[in-house]
């Protein structure tokens with residue numbers, strides 16, 4: 030990680046009907062850093078990611094990513110980022126290789142470059158042996174790795190991951206963590222992720238912002254967050270409860286279950 034700011038967010042704001050989903054937030058992410066946005070359901074995390082990936086225009090404020098403004102140059106932003114959305118982005122009826130091929134064509138990669146990149150991405154995500162199997166035979170963790178693979182085919186400088194391990198069992202979750210950390214260390218990728226899990230944020234992120242009701246309630250390293258509660262024995266769950274007013278697991282379990290089911294259904 031160095032001191033170059035790859036993501037600069039200034040007063041970013043978005044409302045829907047009568048809800049302020051994101052209310053004037055500010056933060057920066059350094060080059061090569063893994064930064065976590067955490068918060069309860071409805072806190073505004075996904076809306077923030079959608080604005081930063083140019084899927085939603087902000088009502089107010091601005092963000093600059095890799096030097097490109099999301100407002101003035103959304104195409105520049107899109108060309109230099111990767112994005113793994115919350116909802117499934119692979120086709121279960123195709124093989125892993127075919128899914129990657131479709132994405133490499135979407136990115137406009139030339140034939141020779143396509144083959145090289147797909148090979149490299151299969152290696153990075155550890156999916157070489159499964160490349161020619163239909164994705165519907167993959168485990169949930171393998172599907173997530175394939176989605177990450179799709180998002181990094183164009184070698185993005187910044188990777189956005191919206192709840193990368195939702196619905197996965199603890200073993201698969203840790204494998205995904207290992208791959209995310211590998212991308213950050215070996216490819217020097219800047220990573221911005223959202224999660225419901227404090228444990229995940231602490232394991233992966235050098236800094237964490239806790240969002241609640243569209244605002245950033247607190248931001249810092251895990252240690253700084255713990256100290257900020259005034260309780261020297263605070264665990265990360267206590268920090269979450271202190272700033273978000275609820276334990277992360279309460280609503281999360283039900284939503285995780287329904288998301289997992291949705292994922293399984295879409296994979297056929």
Ligand SMILES: Nc1ncnc2c1ncn2[C@@H]1O[C@H](COP(=O)(O)OP(=O)(O)OP(=O)(O)O)[C@@H](O)[C@H]1O
Pocket residue numbers: 045046048049050068069070071072073074075076077
């Ligand atoms: N397209 C939309 N139309 C109307 N309201 C929306 C829309 N998208 C999000 N919202 C509302 O904006 C608020 C923030 O939602 P958002 O999905 O950003 O939260 P989140 O922190 O990502 O939650 P989750 O963890 O459940 O994904 C919520 O109240 C949500 O219902």
